[in-house]
Amino acid sequence: MTTDTHDIAVTVNGKVYKRTVEGRLLLSDFIRHDLSLAGTHVGCEHGVCGACTILFDGVAARSCLMFAAQANGHSLETVEGLAPDPEHLHPLQEAMRDCHGLQCGYCTPGILMTMKAFLEETASPDEAQVREALSGNLCRCTGYQHIVDAVLLAAERARGSSK
Amino acid sequence: MTTRSFGAPVTRNEDARLLSGRALFVDDVELPGMLYAAFLRSNVAHARINSIDVSEARARNGVVAVYTAEDLGDYWAPGPLLVPPPPIKDITFNQRTQVPLAKDKVRHVGEPLAVVLAETRYLAEDALSDIALDLEPLPAVVDLEKALADTSACVHDGVRGNLAALVRQSRGNYAAARARADRIISRRFLYDHGASSPIETRGIVASWDDRAGRLTVWDTTQAPVFLRNGLAGMLGLSERQVRVIAPFVGGGFGPKIMLFYPEEVVIPWAAMKLNRPVKWIEDRLEHFFATTHERGQTHDAEIALSADGRILGVKDIFLHDTGAYNPYGLTVPINSQCTLLGPYVIPNYDSTFRAIFTNKPIVTPYRGAGRQHGVFVIERLLDIAARELGIDRAEIRRRNLIPPDAFPYDNEIIYQDFAPLSYDSGNYEPILDKALEMIGYHHFLAEEQPRLRAQGRHVGVGVVCYVEGTGIGPYEGAKVQVQNNGKVSIATGIGTQGQGHFTVFAQVAADQLGVSVRDIDIVTGDTDQFYWGAGTFASRGAVVAGNAVNEAAKVVRQKILKLAAEHFECAEEDLEIIDGKVSVVGVPGQSIKLGELAVRANPMRGAVKPGTEPGLESTQYFGPSGGATASGVHAMIVEVDSQTFTLEVLKYVVVHDCGTVINPLILAGQIHGGVAQGVGNAFYEQLVFDEEGQLLNASLADYLLPTSLEAPRTEIGHTVTPSPLNPLGVKGAGEAGAIPVGPLFAQAIEDALGLAERKIELNEIPLSPTRLFELASQQQ
Numbered sequence: 001m002t003t004d005t006h007d008i009a010v011t012v013n014g015k016v017y018k019r020t021v022e023g024r025l026l027l028s029d030f031i032r033h034d035l036s037l038a039g040t041h042v043g044c045e046h047g048v049c050g051a052c053t054i055l056f057d058g059v060a061a062r063s064c065l066m067f068a069a070q071a072n073g074h075s076l077e078t079v080e081g082l083a084p085d086p087e088h089l090h091p092l093q094e095a096m097r098d099c100h101g102l103q104c105g106y107c108t109p110g111i112l113m114t115m116k117a118f119l120e121e122t123a124s125p126d127e128a129q130v131r132e133a134l135s136g137n138l139c140r141c142t143g144y145q146h147i148v149d150a151v152l153l154a155a156e157r158a159r160g161s162s163k
Numbered sequence: 164m165t166t167r168s169f170g171a172p173v174t175r176n177e178d179a180r181l182l183s184g185r186a187l188f189v190d191d192v193e194l195p196g197m198l199y200a201a202f203l204r205s206n207v208a209h210a211r212i213n214s215i216d217v218s219e220a221r222a223r224n225g226v227v228a229v230y231t232a233e234d235l236g237d238y239w240a241p242g243p244l245l246v247p248p249p250p251i252k253d254i255t256f257n258q259r260t261q262v263p264l265a266k267d268k269v270r271h272v273g274e275p276l277a278v279v280l281a282e283t284r285y286l287a288e289d290a291l292s293d294i295a296l297d298l299e300p301l302p303a304v305v306d307l308e309k310a311l312a313d314t315s316a317c318v319h320d321g322v323r324g325n326l327a328a329l330v331r332q333s334r335g336n337y338a339a340a341r342a343r344a345d346r347i348i349s350r351r352f353l354y355d356h357g358a359s360s361p362i363e364t365r366g367i368v369a370s371w372d373d374r375a376g377r378l379t380v381w382d383t384t385q386a387p388v389f390l391r392n393g394l395a396g397m398l399g400l401s402e403r404q405v406r407v408i409a410p411f412v413g414g415g416f417g418p419k420i421m422l423f424y425p426e427e428v429v430i431p432w433a434a435m436k437l438n439r440p441v442k443w444i445e446d447r448l449e450h451f452f453a454t455t456h457e458r459g460q461t462h463d464a465e466i467a468l469s470a471d472g473r474i475l476g477v478k479d480i481f482l483h484d485t486g487a488y489n490p491y492g493l494t495v496p497i498n499s500q501c502t503l504l505g506p507y508v509i510p511n512y513d514s515t516f517r518a519i520f521t522n523k524p525i526v527t528p529y530r531g532a533g534r535q536h537g538v539f540v541i542e543r544l545l546d547i548a549a550r551e552l553g554i555d556r557a558e559i560r561r562r563n564l565i566p567p568d569a570f571p572y573d574n575e576i577i578y579q580d581f582a583p584l585s586y587d588s589g590n591y592e593p594i595l596d597k598a599l600e601m602i603g604y605h606h607f608l609a610e611e612q613p614r615l616r617a618q619g620r621h622v623g624v625g626v627v628c629y630v631e632g633t634g635i636g637p638y639e640g641a642k643v644q645v646q647n648n649g650k651v652s653i654a655t656g657i658g659t660q661g662q663g664h665f666t667v668f669a670q671v672a673a674d675q676l677g678v679s680v681r682d683i684d685i686v687t688g689d690t691d692q693f694y695w696g697a698g699t700f701a702s703r704g705a706v707v708a709g710n711a712v713n714e715a716a717k718v719v720r721q722k723i724l725k726l727a728a729e730h731f732e733c734a735e736e737d738l739e740i741i742d743g744k745v746s747v748v749g750v751p752g753q754s755i756k757l758g759e760l761a762v763r764a765n766p767m768r769g770a771v772k773p774g775t776e777p778g779l780e781s782t783q784y785f786g787p788s789g790g791a792t793a794s795g796v797h798a799m800i801v802e803v804d805s806q807t808f809t810l811e812v813l814k815y816v817v818v819h820d821c822g823t824v825i826n827p828l829i830l831a832g833q834i835h836g837g838v839a840q841g842v843g844n845a846f847y848e849q850l851v852f853d854e855e856g857q858l859l860n861a862s863l864a865d866y867l868l869p870t871s872l873e874a875p876r877t878e879i880g881h882t883v884t885p886s887p888l889n890p891l892g893v894k895g896a897g898e899a900g901a902i903p904v905g906p907l908f909a910q911a912i913e914d915a916l917g918l919a920e921r922k923i924e925l926n927e928i929p930l931s932p933t934r935l936f937e938l939a940s941q942q943q
Binding site: 045 | 177284876
């Protein structure tokens with residue numbers, strides 16, 4: 001197998017990483033294993049489960065369906081970048097904890113990133129909108145109810161604090 | 164104590180780590196010099212192996228080793244029988260367990276034939292295509308009834324008719340009951356259960372430290388202690404040389420309790436042989452073949468009733484697909500056989516099953532573990548009986564419930580834990596009443612449904628009952644220890660896959676020790692931290708390990724009070740433990756911190772009284788005399804689109820009795836998740852095999868897990884009948900949500916579409932829009 005390599009520079013959670021990668025290296029593997037940002041999880045590697053969802057220039061995207069080389073020059077956000085500091089959680093993370101929106105926690109990083117992007121676009125969602133936005137992320141533990149509650153609570157709290 | 168945390172909806176200790184991406188899962192383990200494994204798997208269901216040539220793969224750059232069964236030498240052996248058959252009279256059981264790498268024959272698609280170890284995962288997978296494999300296909304055994312025929316191919320040479328087991332259990336005299344019955348109803352029922360599909364697949368990292376003579380294995384297992392013991396035995400090590408860590412595990416639901424998977428045998432061996440760490444992470448396609456399933460049963464069942472709807476007896480003969488091997492013994496079909504009896508008085512019961520080997524992946528328990536199949540049969544029989552006898556569906560159930568004064572209730576057959584099937588406690592009628600009230604059953608049937616039907620809408624109601632055997636033995640243990648910093652550490656041997664152990668065990672201990680739940684640190688699934696245990700399965704963690712924590716915390720409390728009483732020179736009765744301090748009641752300022760006492764309990768110098776044990780710690784074990792039987796009722800109102808046969812669940816209610824509740828928030832989560840899996844099983848998920856034993860829908864795009872659009876919002880009600888079998892009075896709850904959803908869907912959909920009037924019955928699960936269309940279009 002001939003290998004083609006690419007020199008890339010990718011910004012993740014505000015930090016620039018320069019690496020040389022094989023053309024075929026998946027973005028998900030790059031984030032997890034090359035950058036050791038293992039909070040982004042891999043569940044299916046065929047773009048269905050949503051566990052590997054990150055923000056790619058602010059847009060929720062599945063990192064298992066992209067190559068690392070495609071991220072060259074782009075800005076990514078992963079679950080590690082959500083909380084403001086190690087002692088505090090992001091309001092969406094807080095709402096997930098308060099509503100018991102996670103059990104095994106494996107799908108959670110992808111759900112957090114998907115819902116972060118959703119709430120930035122939709123400040124006052126109703127339950128049906130949350131369920132629609134969440135429907136691309138599979139969770140096998142919770143039955144989604146407490147996740148939906150958490151997203152609604154996070155939106156409510158954000159509206160309350162912005163008043 | 165001022166505030167009790169036991170019973171409160173405490174948020175979880177483990178969440179901050181999981182939410183911020185700091186929790187360790189197996190694939191997060193990175194070690195210097197690590198190799199990556201990929202397995203060559205059979206792409207046919209049944210074949211003789213003529214040859215495997217791995218020479219080209221071995222020559223590829225970056226490949227360090229390639230092994231086949233031959234290379235394993237004496238290490239190659241069929242796996243252990245995890246669960247021997249229960250002591251049932253005249254049982255037939257043919258043990259055929261899985262092997263590490265196939266030799267001579269492959270018996271299901273996905274069975275591993277060879278393993279490649281390479282410098283990267285990508286290279287390891289590249290090298291799989293270098294292996295030259297010569298397989299001679301054999302006829303695949305797929306259909307259960309055909310498998311039994313003398314003319315069928317044999318999955319295992321020498322097992323004629325592919326009979327893995329034949330078991331008959333009975334109570335009373337069914338023939339006599341039948342003879343005096345007013346009504347006999349016989350039907351065939353098909354119930355298929357699918358793949359547990361945790362979002363994290365399986366994975367293993369093994370690392371051998373040659374200098375220390377120690378093997379460390381990170382594994383997505385639900386049973387770390389037994390994995391350690393088995394690995395030590397196979398590898399010729401003592402148990403103390405092996406450490407198994409089940410770190411955070413991304414969902415289990417049963418199949419991760421199975422051991423030894425072939426990969427669990429091969430990866431640690433390879434790490435020792437090559438003296439380098441080895442990682443193997445299952446991909447999703449592999450997961451569909453290489454991880455165990457639950458699958459189908461065919462029941463020919465008969466119920467004998469009196470004219471007023473009393474059950475006189477049930478006879479059931481069923482076939483159970485056990486897959487290519489049967490390492491898990493009879494747990495699944497025994498659960499089906501036992502759980503069919505449900506919450507009902509069934510004085511005469513005659514049940515026979517045959518477990519059949521097929522050329523399909525192995526069947527082991529998946530959430531519910533065969534209980535679904537049995538519950539489907541009895542619930543459907545009662546629905547049909549209600550209709551034929553002109554009795555309301557809820558009423559016929561009520562008439563047959565075991566009365567509250569009949570407990571402990573002996574069903575006179577043997578359960579999966581080898582003990583007689585006895586229900587410890589229960590009070591079933593209030594559960595039914597509460598569910599009917601919450602769903603608005605009578606109002607719906609009398610007023611809502613006629614009104615909706617007049618509008619041309621197809622809306623129906625369903626109500627089903629079930630019991631769940633939980634909290635079985637043998638035992639679990641816990642070590643509770645007050646640390647010098649005043650925090651409490653608790654270690655248990657079970658693994659955790661999202662059940663909230665870091666919180667519920669802390670709640671059990673917090674009240675005893677007068678500390679906050681947040682100041683209790685729980686360790687699960689690390690055999691170096693706790694040596695003994697069986698594992699997390701059968702809704703037993705909170706019951707068995709929870710009670711062990713309680714016992715150990717009680718002893719530590721006594722040690723704290725004794726030491727503090729010596730310190731203050733007062734009686735233990737004059738002391739209270741609050742907010743991490745022991746105080747003399749009524750004497751302000753007279754208090755000592757738990758951490759300080761912990762230091763005093765381990766003096767560096769000076770003499771202690773003979774018999775003194777150091778530290779504020781205790782290790783205790785709990786083993787119940789039998790399983791605790793939880794129970795419940797699910798009810799649903801569903802609307803069916805008569806054009807597309809898609810569903811909308813308008814209301815879903817679960818009323819549940821799992822004894823004393825430790826944490827209602829976590830309990831609700833367990834029920835919601837179980838219901839979602841039940842909904843998947845009932846209407847969306849089906850493993851579709853063709854006649855060659857090929858799984859046709861092995862991707863998450865084709866095997867449909869419920870999303871947030873299919874999983875209904877669930878309203879939960881509780882009743883509490885404590886278990887007398889453990890001091891906390893708790894019963895398990897892990898499987899309750901998933902068990903009765905199939906018959907609920909069948910009943911409610913029949914009602915919505917008015918199928919009964921057209922003599923159409925939904926006697927199979929899973930359904931789907933397509934299948935429902937086919938069934939509803941019959942005889943028109």
